[in-house]
Amino acid sequence: MKSMTGFAALERRDEHSHRSWDVRSVNARGLDIRVRLPDGVDGLEKEVRAALSAAVARGNVSLSLKVTPAGGDAPLRVSPDALSAVLTSLKNVEAEAHAHGMTLAPMSAADILGLRGVLEVGTGAIVTVPLEVLISDLANLIESFNLMRAEEGAALRGILSAQVDEIERLTDAAVDLAQARSDHMAKVFAEAVARVQEANADPEKTAHDIAALAVKADVTEEIDRLRAHVIAARALLEIDGPVGRKFDFLTQEFNREANTMCSKAQFSALTEVGLSLKTVIDQMREQVQNVE
Structure with missing residues (x-):
């Protein structure tokens, strides 16, 4: 007998990458699998869904993976498209406020950078990890997950x-x-x-x-x-x-x-x-x- 409620996390490091996995589940009438994977892991989602379907009969299961370079977190950069959209929106808001006789406090650069989407992970941060390495991680993660559920x-x-x-x-x-x-x-x-x-x-x-x-x-x-x-x-x-x-x-x-x-x-x-x-x-x- 296993519980539909469970959680497991896995951390793996090598000379090229740092991989953070987690999987969690709650009760549900059927099996619902949701997967969040980074870029650069082609073919992994199919393996994840197959492995979870074999290990879990019922439940709402969510699995996520974060991959960063071995040297640390991925660098951030300003998204030109997001910044342009934000500045255009701010200009329109200020113009509308002025038309209604209102004066808005100015925003600093730090305020703008804090808006969602303006800062993003640099494209150079994508790390390619061999599929067989990720599948090995996945097997260990599901083993821990099933142990807790058991x-x-x-x-x-x-x-x-x-x-x-x-x-x-x-x-x-x-x-x-x-x-x-x-x-x-x-x-x-x-x-x-x-x-x-x-x-x-x-x-x-x-x-x-x-x-x-x-x-x-x-x-x-x-x-x-x-x-x-x-x-x-x-x-x-x-x-x-x-x-x-x-x-x-x-x-x-x-x-x-x-x-x-x-x-x-x-x-x-x-x-x-x-x-x-x-x-x-x-x-x-x-x-x-x-x-x-």
């Missing part, structure tokens, strides 16, 4: 396992309450029959209606299905691979049975067990959202 997945498995145990305990408690509830329901039905007899109602129709109510109030099927879902959940916890979608569906089934039990209960102790089940199942559903 560690978080192990923690999730422990939490989910404890929640399944609690669901089983509450289901067993519902079974123990079944006999007490049966005695309670028998008393309720007997009192109902007595009232009906006093009203001289049709005895045959009354018996039929009471039998129908007894069937509708029976929670045996819900208990049996809860037990079956517990078995299915434990089986999913043992699978070595993506199980998030199946577990999410299973939590919906758990919740359906707990809701039905509450609606049928008509017995405070059983209602309390049903509400406790719903609480645990809601907590489980939140955890399952992070399972790959």
